[in-house]
Amino acid sequence: MKTSIVTKSTGEVEEDYPVSSLPPSSTLSDAMDVCGGQSVDAGCGSFVCFTGGDRGSGVRSTVYNLPEFFTDSMRVMYSLFQSGKLTDVTLHVEKVEIACHRIVLMGASPYFRAMFTSGMREEGVSEVRLHYVTPLALTRLVHFAYTGEISVSEKNVCEILSAAIMLQIGAVIGVCAQFLESQLHVSNALGLHEFATSVGCLELARKTQVFVDRNFSEIVKHDELLSLSPAQLMGLIQRDEIHVRSEAEVYNAVVRWVNHDKANRLASLMECLGLVRCHALAPGFIRNQIKNCGLLAEVPQSRLHMQSVLSDLLQHKNVPVRWRADAHAQVSCVAFGVVVVLVVAVGGLT
Template sequence: LSDVALLVEGERLPCHKIVLASASPYFRAMFTGGLREAAMSEVRSTGVVEIVHLLGKLQVQRDIAMCTSKSMPHTETFQVRLHGVKASVLRQLLSFIYTGEVRLTPSNVCDLLPAATMLQLACVTRACCQYLLAQLHPTNCLGIHQFAVTHGASELARDADKFIERHFCELAGHEEFLELSDRSLARILACDRLHVRTEADVFSALVRWVHHNRPARSPLLPDLLPLVRCHALSPDFIDRQLRNCALLREQPRAREILAAAHASLLSHRRVDPNRRQSPLNSVIYAAGGYYRYSLRTFECLSLDTMRWERLPDLANPRSGLAAVSVRGCVYLIGGRNNHESGNSDAACLEVFDPAAGQGQSRWHRCAPMSVSRNRVAVGVIDDKIYAVGGASQSQSHCSAERYDPDSDQWLPIAPMRQARIGLGVAVVDRLLYAVGGFDGCQRLSSVERYWPEDDRWEPAAAMTQPRSGAGVVAVGKYIYAIGGYDSRQQLRTVERLDTEANQWQACAPMLRPRSALAAVSVDDCVWVFGGYDGYEFVSSVEVYCPRTDSWTEREPMSCGKSGHGVCLGVAPSV
């Protein structure tokens, strides 16, 4: 009872027009679009309608002939010959059309997808894309992306792009990456949302790609190197490459690009490093704090849902600690455990790895500081953590030290000009600023600036009023000093330092006073959390917008507290 046949690879597959037309817009157009073949009921090998799938367009060729054999009536016939599809694949698609079922396997999915796309079988196309999406892995994601682009599977291509962004460091070590064309590599390196722990990973991946076919690819290095965010590299890393990388000796123009970035970084000029934005969801981590006694709580605020999530507790209760994110990990430094039986100051450094999977410990301890530091402040330059000031019991520190995550080692740096506890620290243009604090006798308005290459501190412009326990953050060229305590009262006032003009200027005050608060910058805005207002511990969260010079209230913390550490980081893996 079939009334049409499909020819592929020499096989003749009898079908029914009404069934094909009901399942496929492709066949519906063929059988109902007024074409001559729509009226034919018999198919013969001498009548050919060739349907060729080429770059998403259908090229139809007609060669209608009359059969003249004496043994059969003189009847006009045709065959539908499909090109670019295997007989075995077409049989599976016809089975789907008649039964609604198709079995996808690694061996057939890459043949089924283009054939289903050609025949406009949307259900099969979606199923193939979902199957390939589930198979994405650092070893195959580049190939799947190219396959999706070639066959017009735009949604699968976008999903593969997202996977590539998230897993760049893993895929860069596999053969698919090394076989990329220079255009495909450039497209990836230019991506703003490439997830890397450090821009040095991108530079190293580029060098590996060039070395894979050095004679042909070495001349391409000067054109590809600008896609690396060279101002996000550390001067030490660049210096090592300039001294040791043979490719840079081969390509003087590439060497000039890197040398210019090195000179700019060492000059501490205001240059936008154009850092990549991680495709992973961002959260604000809040660790420890004080409410009648030191806390061991650890939680994060999702910036997408604005909901707090409780995370595994700290190993020990801590307040007066500092938190910072480096290469995707959260580092908690110093602090004090205030408890019923006494107080103990901490020199410890604990690390939380949000990327740790199930069965892996997310917390681990690193080398401790040389001394305990309660109410310490920290800053990051070139992925190294600077711990500044603080106190051990009743001794206030002017000392500071630097931690290198690569060597897990603390080294002393030059001491500040005066002791400071409850200070704030911010980094602008690779210069570290120590702001305010308490020297053991009085609250301070003074500010010091640290030059890492010279290992020296120098005075900077003093604030308009003394502050300890203030929130201190950098946004662009400005350093904000928010709230704090001036020996008389908790403060609402806010001021900011223009680091280029070396001048402080007043900003809109917070909605409520607070000291021992925590602050962090997010998307050029300043977020402040908790603190003490002189009467109670505060759970409220406020956000300052520099563009409008105004504060708004956001989702509060789970409880009021002060002396906690906060930082911006990537969301923990599920």
């Protein structure tokens, strides 16, 4: 007995290996008995594991785990991508065109998977124009889809992260967030927090917020404070969680911010002072500000506000103050013109 193959090109019959030449009673079960049911080397560095079998039936099953197969397959796909062979979709961003394979894009990005399989208009077209991503970011992300490699730097990490969030490439989002977190500093924390919030990177936004809260005293000395919008500044100073040595640090941050662009920010002074815990300021500090702060002189309402606070302190009014919370719940009140802080431990026996 022998097997034969008919070639498509010539129709000629070519003889394959004669089955009759195989040794008798040569079965897989017999061959596997030599291994004694142990794990063996497949001969190419791969690990082979027997997962069981039925000795009564004479059949055994084996699972071969060949992780390098996927690496080699993607290497071939990347080679095809580089040579422009068998591509079936072209991505356009600005003036850049990238010819790709849909199957690779879908494997890397839920965004593309939905685009090409959910009945969207792009499902049946070979040209797709993308918006809200940069050519550099898209090029890097397509490279990642084929290779699993992504190169980020201080210059490109923000645009790559924005694009990765849009395309829903979780692995790249995680890498970029980790990189930005490693660059977190008192000189850039406000900007990083605003960026993370704006692009919807929630975990990075949470971590940068904690950093800002804990390092408020140093952060407000840097120039990023001066670029905040009124809403951003008020969102910052109203937080109970910011750590300050005294409320004067918050007050001084407001004054510094207004003075940087007085023509446009003076109108926000009173609203900002309303968020400063002014009754936690020392009477001497307030008296000095009323006398010497030019901003208070230019905004009579804010000057009257500070005079009212000083009057409360000097008249020994018991005015509750919501303290900037830290590890303990703190309550301040004014007693005999002095701010008294009561630390209340919260908890019980376990």
